[in-house]
Amino acid sequence: MEMSRDSRIYVAGHRGLVGSAIWRELSRQGFSRLIGRARSEMDLLDGGSVARFFESERPEFVFIASAKVGGIHANSTQPAAFIYENLQIQNNLIHQSHLFGVKKLLFLGSSCIYPKLAPQPMKEEHLLTGPLEPTNQWYAVAKIAGIKMCQAYREQYGSRFIGVMPTNLYGANDNYDLQNSHVLPALIRKFHDARVNNAPQVVCWGSGKPMRELLHADDLARACLFLMESYDEEEIINVGCGAEVSIRELSETVARIVGFQGEIVWDASKPDGSPRKLLDSSRLFQLGWKPEIDLETGIGMAYEDFKRLFPVAT
Numbered sequence: 001m002e003m004s005r006d007s008r009i010y011v012a013g014h015r016g017l018v019g020s021a022i023w024r025e026l027s028r029q030g031f032s033r034l035i036g037r038a039r040s041e042m043d044l045l046d047g048g049s050v051a052r053f054f055e056s057e058r059p060e061f062v063f064i065a066s067a068k069v070g071g072i073h074a075n076s077t078q079p080a081a082f083i084y085e086n087l088q089i090q091n092n093l094i095h096q097s098h099l100f101g102v103k104k105l106l107f108l109g110s111s112c113i114y115p116k117l118a119p120q121p122m123k124e125e126h127l128l129t130g131p132l133e134p135t136n137q138w139y140a141v142a143k144i145a146g147i148k149m150c151q152a153y154r155e156q157y158g159s160r161f162i163g164v165m166p167t168n169l170y171g172a173n174d175n176y177d178l179q180n181s182h183v184l185p186a187l188i189r190k191f192h193d194a195r196v197n198n199a200p201q202v203v204c205w206g207s208g209k210p211m212r213e214l215l216h217a218d219d220l221a222r223a224c225l226f227l228m229e230s231y232d233e234e235e236i237i238n239v240g241c242g243a244e245v246s247i248r249e250l251s252e253t254v255a256r257i258v259g260f261q262g263e264i265v266w267d268a269s270k271p272d273g274s275p276r277k278l279l280d281s282s283r284l285f286q287l288g289w290k291p292e293i294d295l296e297t298g299i300g301m302a303y304e305d306f307k308r309l310f311p312v313a314t
Contacts, residue, residue, distance in 0.1 A: 002229055003031070003061050003104075010035040010059035012044065012093055013066030018108060018166075020173045021221035022063050029225065035059055045085060050092040054100040062097050062105040063224060064090060064146075072135045072205070072273050074180040079138040086142035094149050094161065104160040106228050107150050109143040109236065111167050111213075111277050112136045121280035124165070124236050133274045151234050160232055164224060167240035167279045170298065171217030172305040184214060184299070187251055188306050191258040201263040202255070205270035208248030213278045215241050216293040216301070226289045240279035241291045247272075257299050 003009065009026060013019035014036035026034055035057050043049045044066055068085040075082055090107065097105045114122045115130030127147070132140045150161035174185040181189070187204070194202045223239045231237060245253075251264055293301070 005030045006033055007031065007060045008033045008035060008058060009061045009063070010057065011063045011065060012037075012089075013064070015173065016065060017169060017171060017174045017217050018220060019063070019065035021171060021217035022065055022224055025218070025221035025225055044089045044092060047092050047096075050096050051099075054096040058100060059097075060103045061228065062093065062102050063228070064093050064105065064107045066093070067108070067139075067143075069139070069175070069182070070180040071182045071186060072271055075136040075139055076271075082136075082138040083142050086139060087145060090142070090146040090149065094146070094153065097161070098153050098157060098159055102159075104228060104232075105150070105162070106224055107146050107161060107163050108224075109147055109163055109165045110139065111165060111238075111240075111279055112140045112274075113143050113147065113165060114277075116274050120276050121240075121242075121278040122238070123280045124238060124283065127236065135271055135273055147236055154234050162227065162231055162233065163236040164227055165236050165238050165279070166220050166223075167213040167215050167238075167281075168277065169215055169217050169220055170302050172302070173309075174217075174302065174305070176306060176309070183212065183247065184250065184254070184302070185306070187254040188258065188299075188303055191251075191255045191260040192303070192306065194262060195258055195260040199262060201265050202251075202260065203265045203267050204247070204251050205267055206247065206272040207268055208246060208251065208266050210247050210272045210274065211244040211276045211278065212247060212250065213240050213242075213244045214250070214295055214298070215239065215291060216298040219291040219293050222292070223284065223289055226287075227284075230287060237283055238279040238281045239284055240281040241295075242278075242281055242285070243295075244276065244278045245295065253296065254299060254303075257296075257303055 153159040
């Protein structure tokens, strides 16, 4: 039942931050029958389109890395899109995986599924024990529904569907749009633009006090393959690095790596988001997996990828 090098493996969202990392890691490990579809080739919001894909391709293993994602601004200004699109994507993929007898499915959630004021570090059992962070509740509710859907299909049909909850991610093929990106790629873009334009200062959102745990997408990809091959439980499992950094310290690190030497100004009128979002990944660590990329190295790698994606702006 486990993946072999010639298993038919579908990576939903294979061009995004997480999906492309999973695709690269599968290729690196010698899996040769990888299946991917660009948005122009298959609309994951369209149940008929997804059903036709499963009918023709018959994947044996599925990684769900496709989702509508974004930072505080995107979540706050597009609540309907975040809940509707994410529910549609995961409903279509999970249900068709059941109908066509997928051997195993890995559903990727997010650390934002946990309550805003959950005890730190956040354990898997903290799910649904308190109110969510309001600025990303729409995305979080959709992801919680995906978790419960996997558990429901496991309970009713014996489906081997697992839920994996990664911490904040960054890496190659990230979204660097200043309005819709997550904190680290947004900081890379801000400080790079400021350096290129000789700006005297960069304005960052909030107080800089919130703490964030950051994991490189390549490390998450290694964890996903590890879990697809070695984990088969109903309970969700966290994937993090076990360390956190303040947004202020993160900003200073990005500025140094990018080469910006001006002033960093904090706009306290903008929201901070959750005060802390540190995952307890001890269950995963006890299974034998550990991250390999430290934050300093990872930010340097991410900045090189940014310059690859935007060569004119360098």
